[in-house]
Amino acid sequence: MIKGYLAAAILAGVVGTGVLAPVTAMAEEGAKAASVRPEVGKPVQSALDLLKSKKTKEALAKLKDAEAVKDRSPYEVYLVERVKAQVYATSGDSLAAARAFESAAALPGAPAGERASLVSAAAGQYYSGRDYAKASAIAGRAIKEGAADASLRTIYVQSMYLSGDFANTAKTLSADIRAEEQAQRKPSEEQLQMLATAYLKLNDQANYAKSVQKLLSYYPKKEYWQSVIYEAKQHGGLGDRLGLDLARLQRATGTIKTSAEYEDAVALALQAGYPIEAKKALDEGLAAKIMGQGADADRHRRLGDMTNKQLAEDKQQLGSQDAQAIAAKDGTAQVNLGFNYVLHGQADKGLAMMEAGIAKGGLKRPDDAKLRLGYAYYLAGKKAKAVQTMKTVSGTDGAAALAGLWAIFLSQNN
Structure with a gap:
């Protein structure tokens, strides 16, 4: 009997799954405790030597010689199965490798300290072979058995997703x-993206919106702003009354992309009685060459004329209704x-008036x-005051959702 035979070969040759980190080699003490007869050990050694030269068919033939030996010990059975798994992995036969790694892990001769690594390797190979249901089941088992590799956790979650278990x-x-x-660690962008998409697949709009907001708070990319604003439009319960408020957020985040969106921003500001805001939106659209182009140029010119006319009238009337607003029973006019004063650049006066109107109540x-x-603000x-104020907005009819998005935007742009 040969004690510890092939330990060095296993350490050097039985590594890698093509997906996970290399399979942990057999512990040295485990190798010393195992006995491998020459009639098994020699063909296995030959298989490992052939594997180094990528001669996988020849390596499998050598392993068949080892398998033909009668009365193999539990460890010898395990050794052959484990090397076979590596040969399949090297040849690119992921599913055969997965089955062999899984089989090796379940054999009585498998060292206890190696089982989790073998199951991890099986999960990685099932993933490579696109058997995602099996990959998620095996990865979940490996995690329960103590595998802590981060890449295994990724395979576990991705496999669940790809198998449709949203x-x-x-x-x-x-x-x-x-x-x-x-x-106090930052979740990965990939985790947050997958979470958002899983909720979308489940048609869970509330949790989808929350997950995209979380994604946005950690990774403030313009495409995420576009996504969350689109979601607010479609499912945010904003109603027509908050259309202008949404357009304001779009302008601030630079996510207005079409002529129609700019036209809406201008028209809604005019309808609300804020022509100076309409003028600013119009000028932005023209400067970006989104408005005033092609077949829409004449309509935009007329819209501009209307905006300028109303703005001139608004400037003449500014201040003429203050006393009446202050005397009113409720604070709406204030x-x-x-x-409007804030829009015209008179921030201190305008903010004080708005605060007084809210304090008066009756809104x-x-x-x-x-x-x-x-x-x-x-x-x-x-x-800072703007964020503080946005956090006081409550309710379920859209205003609070918009305020939450504003709080995220403002915290990222201090």
């Missing part, structure tokens, strides 16, 4: 992201007039007024 994908990712945040939609006060360059 509910468990979302559940697992949510737990992983909470753990990262509790440890909020609206104060906001039909006080949260809308707080949302616009927060925006007014932003326009006045008082971003």
Whole structure:
């Protein structure tokens, strides 16, 4: 009997799955405890030598010679199966490699300390072979058995997602992201993207919106702003009354992309009685060469003429209704007039008037007024106050959702 035969060969040759990190080699003490007869050990050694030269067919033939030996010990059975798994992995036959790694892990002769690594290798090979249901099941088992490799966790979650198990994908990712945040670590962009997509596949619009907002808070990319604003338009419960507020966020984040969106921003500002805001939106659209082009040029010119006319009238009337607004029983007029003052560059006067109007009360939609006060603080360059105000907006009809997005934007642009 040969003690510890092939230990060096195993350490050098039985590595790698093509997906996971190299399979952990057999512990040295385990190798010393094992006995491999020459009639088994020699063909296995030959297989490993052939594997170094990528001669996988010849290596498999040598392993068949080892398998033909009668009365193999549990360790000898395990050794042949494990080397076979590596040969299949090297040849690119991922599913055969996966089955062999899984089989090796279940054999009585497998060292206890190697089982988790072998199961991990099986999961990686099932993933490579696109058997995602099997990959997620095997990876989950490996994790339960103590495998802690981060790439295995990734395979586990991705396999669940790719097999269509979106509910468990979302559940697992949510737990992983909470753990990262509790440890004061930043969740990966890939985790957050997959979580958002899983909720979208589940048609869970509320959690989809929350996950995209979280993605946006950690990775403030313009495409994520576009996604979350689109979602707010489609499912945010904003209604027509908050259309102008949404356009303001679009302008601030630079996510207006079409002539129609700029036209809406201008038209809504005019309807609300803020022609100076309409003028600014129009000028932005023209400067970006999104408006005033092609077949729309004449319509945009007429829109500009209307905007300039209303702006001239607004400047003449500015201040003429202050006393009446202050004397009113509710604060609606004060909020609206104060906001207009801010738009005209008289921030201190306008903010004071808006605050007085909100304090007076009687507003039909006080949260809308707080949302616009927060925006007014932003326009006045008082971003800390803007964030503070946005965080006071509550309710479920869209204003709070917009305020939450503003709070994220403002915190990223101090």
